[in-house]
Amino acid sequence: MEINAQGIYYKDLNDIIRKAIRNGEENFILRNVNGQRYIADGISKKISMEVYGVPGQDLGAFMKGPRVVVHGNAQDGVGNTMDVGKIVVEGMAGDVVGYGMRGGRIHIKGDAGYRVGIHMKAYQDKIPVIVIGGKAGDFLGEYMAGGVIILLGMFSQDAAKPIAGIFMGTGMHGGVIYVRGEVDPHQLGFGLIPKELDGEDQKNLKIYLKEYCDDLDIDLRKVLSVPFKKVVPFSHRPYGNMYAY
Amino acid sequence: MKSWQYQKDISGCGLSGIINKNGERITGESIICSIACQHDRGNGLGGGFAAYGIYPDFKDHYALHIMADNLDALHAVEGFLNQTVSVVHQEKIPTRPNKYITDPPILRRYFIEPVKEGDRICRWPGLSDDDYIVRVVMNVNRDIKGAYIFSSGKNMGAFKGVGFPEDIADFYRLDEYSGYIWTAHNRFPTNTPGWWGGAHPFTILDWSIVHNGEISSYGINKRYLEMFGYHCTLLTDTEVVAYLLDLIIRRHGLPVELACKVFAPPFWQEIDRMDKEAKRLFTAIRMVYGSGLLNGPFAILFAYNGGLVGLNDRVKLRPLVAAVKGDTVYMASEESAIRAICPDPEKVWAPKAGEPVIVTMDKGASTTKKQARLSPACAGA
Numbered sequence: 160m161e162i163n164a165q166g167i168y169y170k171d172l173n174d175i176i177r178k179a180i181r182n183g184e185e186n187f188i189l190r191n192v193n194g195q196r197y198i199a200d201g202i203s204k205k206i207s208m209e210v211y212g213v214p215g216q217d218l219g220a221f222m223k224g225p226r227v228v229v230h231g232n233a234q235d236g237v238g239n240t241m242d243v244g245k246i247v248v249e250g251m252a253g254d255v256v257g258y259g260m261r262g263g264r265i266h267i268k269g270d271a272g273y274r275v276g277i278h279m280k281a282y283q284d285k286i287p288v289i290v291i292g293g294k295a296g297d298f299l300g301e302y303m304a305g306g307v308i309i310l311l312g313m314f315s316q317d318a319a320k321p322i323a324g325i326f327m328g329t330g331m332h333g334g335v336i337y338v339r340g341e342v343d344p345h346q347l348g349f350g351l352i353p354k355e356l357d358g359e360d361q362k363n364l365k366i367y368l369k370e371y372c373d374d375l376d377i378d379l380r381k382v383l384s385v386p387f388k389k390v391v392p393f394s395h396r397p398y399g400n401m402y403a404y
Numbered sequence: 405m406k407s408w409q410y411q412k413d414i415s416g417c418g419l420s421g422i423i424n425k426n427g428e429r430i431t432g433e434s435i436i437c438s439i440a441c442q443h444d445r446g447n448g449l450g451g452g453f454a455a456y457g458i459y460p461d462f463k464d465h466y467a468l469h470i471m472a473d474n475l476d477a478l479h480a481v482e483g484f485l486n487q488t489v490s491v492v493h494q495e496k497i498p499t500r501p502n503k504y505i506t507d508p509p510i511l512r513r514y515f516i517e518p519v520k521e522g523d524r525i526c527r528w529p530g531l532s533d534d535d536y537i538v539r540v541v542m543n544v545n546r547d548i549k550g551a552y553i554f555s556s557g558k559n560m561g562a563f564k565g566v567g568f569p570e571d572i573a574d575f576y577r578l579d580e581y582s583g584y585i586w587t588a589h590n591r592f593p594t595n596t597p598g599w600w601g602g603a604h605p606f607t608i609l610d611w612s613i614v615h616n617g618e619i620s621s622y623g624i625n626k627r628y629l630e631m632f633g634y635h636c637t638l639l640t641d642t643e644v645v646a647y648l649l650d651l652i653i654r655r656h657g658l659p660v661e662l663a664c665k666v667f668a669p670p671f672w673q674e675i676d677r678m679d680k681e682a683k684r685l686f687t688a689i690r691m692v693y694g695s696g697l698l699n700g701p702f703a704i705l706f707a708y709n710g711g712l713v714g715l716n717d718r719v720k721l722r723p724l725v726a727a728v729k730g731d732t733v734y735m736a737s738e739e740s741a742i743r744a745i746c747p748d749p750e751k752v753w754a755p756k757a758g759e760p761v762i763v764t765m766d767k768g769a770s771t772t773k774k775q776a777r778l779s780p781a782c783a784g785a
Contacts, residue, residue, distance in 0.1 A: 164433060169444070193441065193740045194441050194442070194738055194741065194744070196444065212743075213740045215738065232752065235738075251752075251754070251755065252741075254723055254754075272754050273719070273757065296720060296756070296757070297757060306533075316753065345673075345677065352773065363643060377609060
């Protein structure tokens with residue numbers, strides 16, 4: 160089903176999509192999207208959706224199954240608390256990508272904003288993964304409780320900018336952040352230091368990155384040609400004693 | 405009987421700004437289209453615009469925009485103006501009925517100059533023209549009940565009220581104005597009342613500011629400003645920023661970039677890693693202007709006759725996106741608000757926290773040219 164979203168109010172657009180899904184439609188192409196919020200939110204079917212234009216806030220929030228490809232930039236709140244499925248962004252993404260994400264994949268080709276992957280969590284076989292091809296802002300993976308964030312720094316529009324901002328992984332108590340190349344310790348949250356990858360890390364990283372490179376038509380060998388560092392929690396309860404005087 | 409259904413509106417304020425560095429004047433339709441694209445960032449309790457280059461016939465006079473609750477208040481203001489300034493021209497601010505804009509105050513504008521010594525008795529001799537006008541505005545807003553001067557710059561004006569911005573724009577007939585800088589605001593009041601005076605932009609002289617967020621340092625900022633003769637009367641945190649701009653940039657002479665570092669200074673841990681010179685500078689800024697620091701989340705756009713500036717708080721707790729095409733620079737809360745009026749920008753980026761985007765007018769820019777710009781996205785909507 161193809162929808163020309165130009166000038167359609169977000170509620171009406173989402174009504175059209177939901178109604179079509181109820182009627183069995185599984186493939187959507189949305190054209191001329193510009194700022195419509197809540198696209199694909201809470202949808203628990205394995206639909207496929209291609210978005211042309213700039214989708215609005217909270218794209219794919221709470222979703223459980225869909226595969227969404229954005230042929231352009233996305234705004235804030237991509238994949239908020241998403242559960243299952245995949246969001247591929249061929250351009251840049253805004254702030255708070257994958258907030259509280261609990262499963263699925265978010266693959267961003269370019270830069271991402273502040274607070275990406277904060278409060279991510281994992282449970283048994285549900286391991287959320289965010290891959291950022293460009294650079295990220297401050298607070299990447301803040302309070303992270305599980306899952307994987309991979310930061311490549313390769314496709315940024317700002318060559319001069321450091322690969323990430325500051326306060327990376329502040330308060331994290333689960334999960335892992337992989338950074339391609341070096342990350343300066345001053346960019347990390349309190350108590351964290353960059354570490355070398357072990358064999359298990361290398362194996363997982365390759366699996367995640369292969370999928371990412373396939374989605375975005377990127378040469379995997381080139382991505383893997385530079386060693387990665389990882390950032391992991393220094394303790395299961397990093398602030399366990401914070402308020403214990 | 406109609407049952408009352410509670411539906412939570414998830415919103416934050418929305419901002420949009422446009423500047424043509426070459427001085428070409430853009431019709432109001434563009435900024436209206438851009439802010440309307442962010443309709444759901446507000447809740448109908450405030451909308452407003454600032455426009456620069458709109459009064460070429462009176463460009464050397466201060467344009468006072470006044471809102472008054474009733475004729476008594478208006479007459480009190482006029483009495484005060486007659487004692488303190490020379491009114492060159494006065495008129496109603498043109499409006500048209502809009503079904504969503506209810507109970508507006510009386511709206512008038514006056515093109516004025518300060519009374520010079522020897523002319524009539526000068527109320528405050530020895531002040532510069534700008535300082536004199538600030539005194540006029542502060543006196544009216546503080547002392548005359550039910551009347552406010554909400555715009556006081558040269559060749560610019562603020563237009564604001566209670567309603568969604570696109571309805572406020574229709575009410576004020578902003579499609580009939582052309583300006584080389586425009587800013588717009590869609591309000592979702594959180595801590596303070598949604599009333600006509602509390603809508604954004606806030607202005608003093610040609611400074612105007614629109615803001616998304618909340619300024620939790622309001623009390624400190626307000627008391628600091630009082631020492632320099634600024635009185636906050638509009639019951640909204642953002643008001644302090646307008647006066648801080650006037651104090652720090654116009655009166656104290658700090659460059660715009662350093663003023664932004666007063667509002668959003670580097671963290672001490674960042675200052676620690678700077679070289680000696682920068683460390684000295686930013687330490688001094690934080691020591692001298694600690695009371696000018698804006699605490700809390702913010703994305704702001706401020707403008708003056710010479711430029712447009714976008715700035716975020718130090719940890720980017722509110723969104724801001726910028727884009728460029730040719731001589732025109734766009735800034736907004738959401739990229740879609742830019743694409744609504746400029747579908748193919750040359751560059752789009754998200755400014756870093758605490759790092760201002762400063763766009764100044766080109767040297768030799770002429771503000772007499774006009775360009776019609778009706779965006780394709782809005783034309784189709």
